[in-house]
Amino acid sequence: MFKELDPILHSQLRLAVMSLLIGIKEADFTFIREKTNATAGNLSVQVQKLKDAGYIDVIKQFRENYPQTTCRITPKGVEAFEAYVKALQEYLKVEK
Amino acid sequence: MEHEKEMSPQESLRLIEKMIGEAKKQFSENGHLYLIWGWVVFFCSVSEFILRTVFHYQYFYAVWFLTWPVVIYQIWYLSRKRKTTRVRTYADRLIGFVWLTFVILAMLLTWILPASTAQVVNVMPVVLALYGMPTFLSGIALRFNPLVWGGISCWALCIATIFIPVNIQDLCVPVAMLSAWIIPGYLLKARFSLHHAA
Numbered sequence: 421m422f423k424e425l426d427p428i429l430h431s432q433l434r435l436a437v438m439s440l441l442i443g444i445k446e447a448d449f450t451f452i453r454e455k456t457n458a459t460a461g462n463l464s465v466q467v468q469k470l471k472d473a474g475y476i477d478v479i480k481q482f483r484e485n486y487p488q489t490t491c492r493i494t495p496k497g498v499e500a501f502e503a504y505v506k507a508l509q510e511y512l513k514v515e516k
Numbered sequence: 517m518e519h520e521k522e523m524s525p526q527e528s529l530r531l532i533e534k535m536i537g538e539a540k541k542q543f544s545e546n547g548h549l550y551l552i553w554g555w556v557v558f559f560c561s562v563s564e565f566i567l568r569t570v571f572h573y574q575y576f577y578a579v580w581f582l583t584w585p586v587v588i589y590q591i592w593y594l595s596r597k598r599k600t601t602r603v604r605t606y607a608d609r610l611i612g613f614v615w616l617t618f619v620i621l622a623m624l625l626t627w628i629l630p631a632s633t634a635q636v637v638n639v640m641p642v643v644l645a646l647y648g649m650p651t652f653l654s655g656i657a658l659r660f661n662p663l664v665w666g667g668i669s670c671w672a673l674c675i676a677t678i679f680i681p682v683n684i685q686d687l688c689v690p691v692a693m694l695s696a697w698i699i700p701g702y703l704l705k706a707r708f709s710l711h712h713a714a
Binding site: 430432435436440441442443444446447448450451455456484505511512 | 529536542
């Protein structure tokens with residue numbers, strides 16, 4: 421039996437965000453936007469979905485009078501990401 | 517990545533690989549503090565040696581007070597960098613704690629070793645061994661070989677003190693600064709400029 425792929429992660433932009441954050445302690449919104457080539461609006465929506473799932477923490481603060489949004493992967497997010505990769509590997513094994 | 521697309525497992529893995537590669541490329545170390553500290557310690561150690569051996573000046577160690585304003589500058593620099601940095605990696609955090617451990621160990625050992633005995637203690641091998649630790653570990657964490665070799669060179673100099681007369685062992689410090697902090701510092705600066713120009 422295949423493990424079902426996590427629908428939260430099985431989306432191009434959300435998976436890109438999670439893959440970026442998995443190797444970084446934290447990154448600001450602008451950095452993620454540049455690396456994923458997403459629009460601010462679309463990224464905001466997807467980041468909110470990841471936050472609602474408890475996969476990332478979103479910290480909003482002011483730095484030198486400018487708003488800054490920082491994203492950080494949570495332990496639940498790491499677990500979900502690892503499970504997702506494991507499920508992908510099972511799919512690929514069968515396809516070979 | 518404007519719209520959500522249905523991805524195949526291969527596409528998902530490719531995307532993961534690509535984004536992890538992007539994260540790995542993130543390189544925030546510009547070598548600035550290595551250069552500042554490298555040159556300051558180089559200058560202080562050479563000056564101390566000259567004051568002591570050429571001028572026979574009683575307060576030859578006073579030159580090290582120059583490090584105090586550098587500490588203040590470093591606090592200001594790091595707080596400013598913290599405010600402007602866009603990405604913080606696990607390696608950055610680990611390296612920060614490695615250097616903090618180095619400062620604590622350096623203060624404890626250079627203070628306790630002479631204080632714990634009535635005899636005159638030569639702390640130079642300890643100082644050189646200590647310089648090697650954060651340099652080597654930072655090189656490993658940043659995957660930057662010049663720092664790894666810089667750390668190893670400090671340990672080689674530590675061993676070399678066995679064969680070097682005590683009165684000129686102070687000169688091992690500027691040599692260690694060149695190989696461990698100054699040369700890798702310039703190479704880090706060059707790598708940072710290259711990365712950010714791309």
